[in-house]
Amino acid sequence: MSGPHPSPPSEPSESPAAVLARRIRQLELAGRIAGIGFWDYDFTTGRFWWSEEIWRIAGLEPDAFRLDAESRLAIFHPEDREARRRAWAEAIAAKRDFDHRARVIRPDGSIRHVETRGLCRLDERGEVAGYFGILQDITERIENERRLEEAIRQAEADRALLQTATEVLFDGFALFDPEDRLVLCNRAFAALYGEEPEALAGRSFEELQRLPAFRHRFGLAHLDETAFARWLAERLQRHREASGIPREVRGGDLCFWVQERRLRDGSIVLCRTDITALKRTEENLRSLAQAFARARHAAEAAHALLRAATDVLSDGFALFGPDDRLRLCNHAFAALEGTTPQALEGRCFAELARSHLDRHRPGLDPEARARELAARLALHARADGTPFDLAVGERHYVVREHRLPDGHTVLLQTEVTHLKQIERDLRRLATIDELTELANRRQFFDRGRRLLERARRHDQRVALLLFDLDHFKQINDSHGHAAGDLVLRRVADICRSTLRSHDLVARLGGEEFAVLLIDTDREEALAVAERLRTAIATADIRYGEHRLAVTISVGIAVPEAGREDLEACLAAADRALYRAKHEGRNRVCAVVHEGSAGGGSGPSRHERRR
Structure with a gap:
């Protein structure tokens, strides 16, 4: 077995002083790697010493000035010097180690945060003989702590906002x-x-x-x-x-x-x-349908009772015999034709269909009228219970026709005008931003992909503008969210008046907007973006007695022909927008390379969201 490895010997010619100097150099090199400088203060000789790393942290050449009890404070911020004197005096008086944080001002005016620690040396009488310690640059640590605190505050604010939003x-x-x-x-x-x-x-x-x-x-x-x-x-x-x-x-x-x-x-x-109430309503409707079916089967024996039963229904009801003539209808059905049930009964379905077209579609040309009549007669002839829509002016109905085994045909006509309006409102809410009445994020991606596909088929160039409002948070903070909403609406109005009607303009969220320009090259896109930026910057936007200064930063992506991809365009435009922000805001920046809208480095905000 081999013995313990011996330490590498020093050079034979090295003196103890040379060895000490070499060890000090190694210590300083290690300190520089770690961002740590070393210092020493000998009370016996009154000598101060700083390693080269401390001079470097202070932005000075080594031995830039003579070190003494007062000059050693010169590198520190004036506001921190008195506190440092007190901490130093207290440490000496208590014969304890020294620990203090302060700011260092470099000759170029920049500030570095440092932490100083020193070990107290005592002589044989127990008196302070000196201190040896380190000075570490903790600027990045301080900045990271600040960012962490800010992130925690933002997370708490986001949580509170989400809690408030869900309560409605x-x-x-x-x-x-x-x-x-x-x-x-x-x-x-x-x-x-x-x-x-x-x-x-x-x-x-x-x-x-x-x-x-x-x-x-x-x-x-x-x-x-x-x-x-x-x-x-x-x-x-x-x-x-x-x-x-x-x-x-x-x-x-x-x-x-x-x-x-x-x-x-x-x-x-x-x-x-x-959906408890909805289920109860469903059960009630099912019960009503069952009751109606029983009444229908008893129609031949109790015609008067059936008329009374059907007239209480809000839905239109009609019963046609095997000869296709109207045997019975209620007031809701007859009211649509502007008459009474008695005036309609006995007429055949084809005659009623022609009368319906004459009353509600008088402007149809003969050819269109013939097509609509044929389509309606075909649905009636099928009568398999399949629901279909019937529009009468601004009113909408769902019609079901059932052919019974004995040849009778039952027609049910339910007005769904209010449901159609709800459907239109829901469709609008799903595709339109409620505040600005521009396309919302969902519609932007749906329509945007279709527009890009069409542009690819027709070999058209496309450009994507992505912009947001500069310092928008300050408007909300200074004037309230009502002012912010007003600004967003005015910006949307300026977009509508400045851009072409076939350009796709959307509010993606918050103060962020996107514009998809079809049949537009890079130079044209730059001109459009600059025109839009100028229009917003010069707009007279007022909230009460205050004129609100609003500017935007715009990022532009123009992909190569045939390589259009909405997500890639958006990511590239986002990087260009970031550059516009970085260069001072209120400006337009475009991606340097147009290949697949992929210029720039690093993930964009939109890529990180996905």
């Missing part, structure tokens, strides 16, 4: 962390558990299901522990799957539409809609 929802909303503990919920969600949202935070999903208030409200209180355990196991399995597929969940007299989706970080978002 009628639906229950909850967010569970990757460990399945409740992070956030609104009152609509918490109500089922008989607690305030704050009282539920931190509990696991399983703990929530075990709460007595929940078991009582959800009709589970009567179950024994074995039965409840089976129910709970099944519910937990579905919760952990979190497939995002909506499903119906019943409990007692309650019925919910529940959707649970797992996010990329393992968190689970739960949305719960109470």
Whole structure:
């Protein structure tokens, strides 16, 4: 076995002083790598010494001035010198180690944050003989601590904003962390558990299901522990799957539409809609339909009773015989033709269809009229219960026709005008930004991809403008969110008046907007962006007595022909926007290279969001 490895010998010719000098150089080199300088103060000789790294941290050449008790403070910020004197005096008086943070001012005016530590040396009498210590540049640590504090404050603000936003929802909303503990919920969600949202935070999903208030409200209180355990196991399995597929969940007299989706970080978002009333309405409608079917089968024996029964319905009703002549209809059906049931009964369906077109579509040319009449007669001849839409002026109906085994035909006509309006409103809400009435993010991506595909087919150049408002947060902070909303609406108005009608303009969120220019090359895009920037910067935007100065920074991406990709364009424009911000805001910047809109380095904000 080999013995311990011997230490490498010093050079034979090295003197002890040379060895010490070499060790000091090695120590200084290690300190420079770590950003640490060394210092020494000998009370016996009154000599101060700084390593080269301390001079470098101070931005000075080594031995730039003579070190003494006063000159050694010259590198520190004037506001920190007195505190440093006191800390130094207190350490000496207490015969303890020295520890202090201060700011160093370099000759170029820049400031570095440093931390100084010194070990107290005592002589044989117990008096302070000197100090030896380090001075470390902690500027980056201080900046990181500041950024961390800012990130924590922003996260808390975002959480508060999300909590406020979810409280306006009628639906229950909850967010569970990757460990399945409740992070956030609104009152609509918490109500089922008989607690305030704050009282539920931190509990696991399983703990929530075990709460007595929940078991009582959800009709589970009567179950024994074995039965409840089976129910709970099944519910937990579905919760952990979190497939995002909506499903119906019943409990007692309650019925919910529940959707649970797992996010990329393992968190689970739960949305719960109470459809109890809807289910009761559905059951009522089903009962009504069954009652109506019974009345229909009894029509031959009780015609008068059937008329009375059908006239109470808000839906239009008509019964045609095997000869296709109207045997019976209610007032709701007849009112659409501007007459009474008695005036219509006995007429054949084809005659009623022609009369309907004459009344409600008088401007049709003969050819179009013939096509519509043929289509309507074909639907009536089929009469297989398939619903179809019928528009009468501004009113909308859903019509179902059923051919009975004995040849009779039943027609049900339900007015859905209000549902059509709701559908239009929902479609608008899904595609239009409510505040600015521009396209929203979803419509921008849907229409944008289609426009790019069409431009690719027709060999057209495209350009993407991405801009946001400079210092928009200051407007909200200084004048309130109402002023911010006014600015966003005015910017949208300027976009509409400045850009072409076929350009796609969208508000992506917050103060960020995007414009997709079709059949536009790089130079044209730059001109459009500059015109838009100037129009916004010179606009007279006032909130009360205040004139609001608004500017924008614009990033432009122009991909190569045939290589258009919306996400890549958006990422490149985002990098150009970042450069515009970095260069001083209120300006236009375009990507340097146009290849696939991929110029620049590093991921954009939009790439990070995905």
